[in-house]
Amino acid sequence: MPVSHRKRPLRRAAFLSIAALLIVAPAGAAQAADSSVAALQAPTESTSSPESATFRIATSGFVDSFNPFVSIYLTPTNILRYVYEYLVQNDAEDGSPTKGLADSWETEDGTTWTYTLQDDLKWSDDEPITAEDVVYTYTQMMEVPELAVANGNLVTNFESVEAPDEKTVVITLKGPQATNPGLEIPVVPKHIWEAIDSPSEFVNDADVVGSGPYLLESYEANQQITLKANPNFWMGEPAVKRIQYVYYTNSDAQVQALRSGEVDFVSGLTPTQYDALEGTDGVTVHSGEGRRYHSFSLNVGLITRDGVPYGSGNEALKDVEVRQALRLGTDTKTLLDKVLDGQGVQATSFIPTSFSKWTLPADDDVIVEYDPEAAKQKLDDAGWVVGADGVREKGGVKLELRLLVDAEDIQEVSIAEYFVPWMEEIGVKINVESTDSDTISAKAVSGDYDIYFSGWSVNPDPDYQLGINLCTTLPTGTDGSGGTSQDGYCSPEFDALYEEQRAELDESKRQEIVHEMLALNYTDTAQIGTWYANSLEAYRSDRFTGFTLQPKDGGIIASQAGYWGFLTMEPVDAASADGGDGAPVGMIVVGVVAGVLIIGIVVFLLLRRRRSADIE
Amino acid sequence: MSAMMPSTGAVILEEEGLDEPPRRVSGVRYLLGKLGGAAVSMVMVILLGFFAFRILPGDPVASITRERQLNADQVAQLRQQMGLDKPLWQQLGDYLVNVATLSFGESYVYKTSVASLIGDYFWNTILLTGTSAILAIALGLWLGQRAGWNHGSLFDKITSGTSLVLWSVPTFWLGLILLMVFGGTLHWFPTGGMLSPDPPTDPIGLVGDVVAHMVLPVITMVAVVYAQYVMVMRASVMEEKSADYLTTARAKGLREDLVRRRHAVPNALLPAVTLVFMHIGGLIAGAVTVETVFSWPGLGKLTYEAITGPDLPLLQGTFVVFSAIIIAMNLIADVVYRFLDPRVRQA
Numbered sequence: 001m002p003v004s005h006r007k008r009p010l011r012r013a014a015f016l017s018i019a020a021l022l023i024v025a026p027a028g029a030a031q032a033a034d035s036s037v038a039a040l041q042a043p044t045e046s047t048s049s050p051e052s053a054t055f056r057i058a059t060s061g062f063v064d065s066f067n068p069f070v071s072i073y074l075t076p077t078n079i080l081r082y083v084y085e086y087l088v089q090n091d092a093e094d095g096s097p098t099k100g101l102a103d104s105w106e107t108e109d110g111t112t113w114t115y116t117l118q119d120d121l122k123w124s125d126d127e128p129i130t131a132e133d134v135v136y137t138y139t140q141m142m143e144v145p146e147l148a149v150a151n152g153n154l155v156t157n158f159e160s161v162e163a164p165d166e167k168t169v170v171i172t173l174k175g176p177q178a179t180n181p182g183l184e185i186p187v188v189p190k191h192i193w194e195a196i197d198s199p200s201e202f203v204n205d206a207d208v209v210g211s212g213p214y215l216l217e218s219y220e221a222n223q224q225i226t227l228k229a230n231p232n233f234w235m236g237e238p239a240v241k242r243i244q245y246v247y248y249t250n251s252d253a254q255v256q257a258l259r260s261g262e263v264d265f266v267s268g269l270t271p272t273q274y275d276a277l278e279g280t281d282g283v284t285v286h287s288g289e290g291r292r293y294h295s296f297s298l299n300v301g302l303i304t305r306d307g308v309p310y311g312s313g314n315e316a317l318k319d320v321e322v323r324q325a326l327r328l329g330t331d332t333k334t335l336l337d338k339v340l341d342g343q344g345v346q347a348t349s350f351i352p353t354s355f356s357k358w359t360l361p362a363d364d365d366v367i368v369e370y371d372p373e374a375a376k377q378k379l380d381d382a383g384w385v386v387g388a389d390g391v392r393e394k395g396g397v398k399l400e401l402r403l404l405v406d407a408e409d410i411q412e413v414s415i416a417e418y419f420v421p422w423m424e425e426i427g428v429k430i431n432v433e434s435t436d437s438d439t440i441s442a443k444a445v446s447g448d449y450d451i452y453f454s455g456w457s458v459n460p461d462p463d464y465q466l467g468i469n470l471c472t473t474l475p476t477g478t479d480g481s482g483g484t485s486q487d488g489y490c491s492p493e494f495d496a497l498y499e500e501q502r503a504e505l506d507e508s509k510r511q512e513i514v515h516e517m518l519a520l521n522y523t524d525t526a527q528i529g530t531w532y533a534n535s536l537e538a539y540r541s542d543r544f545t546g547f548t549l550q551p552k553d554g555g556i557i558a559s560q561a562g563y564w565g566f567l568t569m570e571p572v573d574a575a576s577a578d579g580g581d582g583a584p585v586g587m588i589v590v591g592v593v594a595g596v597l598i599i600g601i602v603v604f605l606l607l608r609r610r611r612s613a614d615i616e
Numbered sequence: 617m618s619a620m621m622p623s624t625g626a627v628i629l630e631e632e633g634l635d636e637p638p639r640r641v642s643g644v645r646y647l648l649g650k651l652g653g654a655a656v657s658m659v660m661v662i663l664l665g666f667f668a669f670r671i672l673p674g675d676p677v678a679s680i681t682r683e684r685q686l687n688a689d690q691v692a693q694l695r696q697q698m699g700l701d702k703p704l705w706q707q708l709g710d711y712l713v714n715v716a717t718l719s720f721g722e723s724y725v726y727k728t729s730v731a732s733l734i735g736d737y738f739w740n741t742i743l744l745t746g747t748s749a750i751l752a753i754a755l756g757l758w759l760g761q762r763a764g765w766n767h768g769s770l771f772d773k774i775t776s777g778t779s780l781v782l783w784s785v786p787t788f789w790l791g792l793i794l795l796m797v798f799g800g801t802l803h804w805f806p807t808g809g810m811l812s813p814d815p816p817t818d819p820i821g822l823v824g825d826v827v828a829h830m831v832l833p834v835i836t837m838v839a840v841v842y843a844q845y846v847m848v849m850r851a852s853v854m855e856e857k858s859a860d861y862l863t864t865a866r867a868k869g870l871r872e873d874l875v876r877r878r879h880a881v882p883n884a885l886l887p888a889v890t891l892v893f894m895h896i897g898g899l900i901a902g903a904v905t906v907e908t909v910f911s912w913p914g915l916g917k918l919t920y921e922a923i924t925g926p927d928l929p930l931l932q933g934t935f936v937v938f939s940a941i942i943i944a945m946n947l948i949a950d951v952v953y954r955f956l957d958p959r960v961r962q963a
Binding site: 437473483 | 926
């Protein structure tokens with residue numbers, strides 16, 4: 001009798017483990033099946049190549065598809081930069097046009113552009129790359145609306161694209177443009193794509209035939225994206241044979257993965273994470289001049305393209321003097337130092353300093369410094385008198401403005417904490433409306449704000465960014481629909497200059513016009529630029545080296561307007577890289593878990609035996 | 617008293633015999649009632665799934681194309697693709713058809729059918745939450761009955777104390793701490809995902825790899841969840857402990873140990889069983905946090921990303937599926953409880 005009692009716990013333990021297995025096994029089997037497929041897809045070379053030859057990047061980015069005609073998310077778009085070469089590439093130095101598929105190009109009036117392709121270009125499947133591929137790609141975007149989703153804005157000015165011979169592409173535009181039309185459009189292989197029934201629905205996520213330095217090898221949603229080096233790339237096969245994007249939902253996990261060596265590269269760090277990683281063995285942190293700007297967007301009194309006012313912006317902000325007073329009363333230097341930990345550059349306009357050619361120089365005449373006294377003077381002059389409670393008023397109306405703040409964005413919350421007292425000092429009452437980002441974007445579209453925070457990533461050529469600040473990009477509907485306007489800004493003078501720069505082929509003259517436009521926009525104060533944030537990145541410098549920055553001097557590695565960042569990297573030394581994650585850890589863990597289980601059962605049995613003995 | 621407090625199989629049999637004819641009828645009615653309730657809940661959920669997410673602020677197209685260089689034509693093209701240019705009633709019609717065919721439409725972000733996405737991620741969530749649930753239930757019930765039996769002892773104090781402390785710890789925080797200590801600093805376990813980027817190809821290595829990735833999320837989930845089982849089981853055992861039938865059992869000369877295991881625990885298990893079923897639904901929904909911290913590719917993570925998208929069809933799909941699981945589990949809990957506990961049958 002006592003014997004059977006002692007056995008019972010063991011039986012129960014066995015029963016429990018069987019139950020656990022029953023639940024776990026089908027799922028495990030399903031997974032195993034999945035991964036064996038993945039294993040089949042991965043060529044055996046991956047096992048023979050040293051661990052150090054795979055460069056792993058932590059990501060949390062969405063992937064809609066790897067179809068260059070329709071993909072609009074940042075992660076696939078950045079990856080496609082590596083997979084498909086453009087006719088003309090943004091160079092590493094400062095983003096200006098440089099050799100891509102095209103060796104050279106010429107235009108006389110900016111309306112007809114003639115490109116000559118490089119010799120002996122080959123797709124990754126060894127087919128030759130010809131002018132026909134370029135014509136096919138561009139024409140698809142011009143003719144099929146579903147294929148214009150991703151880059152349709154780049155071909156709106158295209159009249160026709162022709163290939164007089166295998167190596168020549170002629171683009172005829174509707175009107176002259178200074179921006180090279182061969183930029184930013186991924187050229188796809190005609191022989192692959194024309195065989196697809198419905199190209200807009202093609203996901204293009206495995207064994208991709210491309211022309212860039214890396215090819216998309218496989219993709220498993222939310223797990224990994226694998227790229228392999230393209231031996232046919234015109235600059236030669238990259239030294240690192242594989243790049244793998246590994247998914248981490250939150251950025252703290254990404255930092256931990258870098259520390260433990262599971263990944264080799266992390267970007268988008270917060271200043272706190274950056275500081276924490278600094279000094280970690282084998283890790284190098286990098287603060288690069290980014291291509292983003294950040295600003296306070298002011299409601300200048302929104303109107304539709306037909307001049308119908310909409311939204312609920314404060315009347316006071318329609319007065320440019322009031323807007324300028326707000327700028328004078330905002331200490332962007334302090335914001336940069338305190339909120340961004342100095343990791344960036346004070347903003348002047350909406351073109352970041354990393355595009356040094358186009359950005360509004362910090363010493364331009366129009367730039368004003370933080371000067372609360374001057375701000376007060378301006379408000380006095382505009383007729384806003386300080387009331388008994390310190391808040392200015394005019395005609396019985398108090399100067400109160402709503403500031404929309406994304407409660408989840410620590411930077412916005414911190415900026416507001418500085419901004420509110422600064423405004424109080426000059427007699428402006430700020431009512432902070434803390435909410436979520438979706439509400440803010442909805443209110444921004446419908447014009448129900450006085451001030452909200454805005455930001456963009458900007459391309460090397462300023463045309464697009466200038467182009468969304470025109471009267472012609474204002475919304476068509478009073479609900480804010482039908483437009484792409486940035487701040488609801490509209491100035492006929494600015495528009496005239498826009499047309500002028502767009503057709504100006506002399507770069508230095510164009511540069512002057514762009515500066516003039518930015519200065520005009522600055523004076524009109526449709527927004528108050530806060531900063532051009534640095535991009536904070538970190539990588540395993542004990543394993544990889546040789547990244548090319550863009551701009552070359554102090555720029556960024558990932559998210560470039562080009563493929564230079566990972567193109568030139570190489571393993572530090574195959575011998576020193578011990579790798580060691582993956583299987584061994586798994587085996588150790590199985591051992592540990594099994595050990596703990598066995599010890600647990602033994603202890604349990606012993607305790608029971610003792611207790612039973614006590615009772616008996 | 618014994619009729620009110622059935623304790624042995626004999627008593628239950630006896631009662632079944634007594635109540636046989638009326639129970640059948642009321643049993644069917646009971647079941648139909650519960651089924652009807654579940655069906656009504658499900659209809660509400662389906663309708664809510666449509667309207668709740670339409671009331672949410674923000675335009676999906678505006679959010680998805682935020683910071684993307686597009687012109688107005690491209691935006692209009694996207695609206696059309698997503699069916700957002702249609703009138704609301706037509707969108708509702710499409711949605712209902714999608715739900716009825718169990719396809720839930722096409723995800724805005726993943727460009728694939730929501731049903732297939734949920735199908736892909738469902739088993740990953742079951743693997744994680746199933747393992748956690750089994751461990752939490754086993755640990756919780758065992759500790760709970762021990763603590764309840766030795767109420768007031770040092771063991772009881774330690775068990776109740778630690779489980780309550782862990783219960784009140786935020787899941788996200790606990791997960792992140794474990795991640796930092798055992799992942800980032802000690803490198804004992806991987807910091808996220810379900811498989812290594814290059815998983816081992818042999819079956820044992822593969823299972824080991826998955827187990828390695830499971831350790832931290834499972835510990836997090838178990839730690840936060842097991843307390844409720846401890847508390848229910850403890851209370852339940854304490855209640856049974858003073859019951860008359862245990863005195864009878866003791867009087868038969870049974871050892872204290874056997875009295876507890878053979879008589880007290882089976883009866884005390886009743887409330888716990890319902891709780892288990894009710895919580896399994898909640899546990900799957902609660903996977904959102906743990907899956908987000910540990911980048912586990914399951915339904916929780918999918919939901920989290922659908923919210924940040926925002927990916928309306930996917931959100932609706934996961935919402936309906938999560939709700940269906942919870943409703944089904946509650947239904948099972950009701951039915952099982954009635955089956956197990958004659959007191960409910962009589963009521």
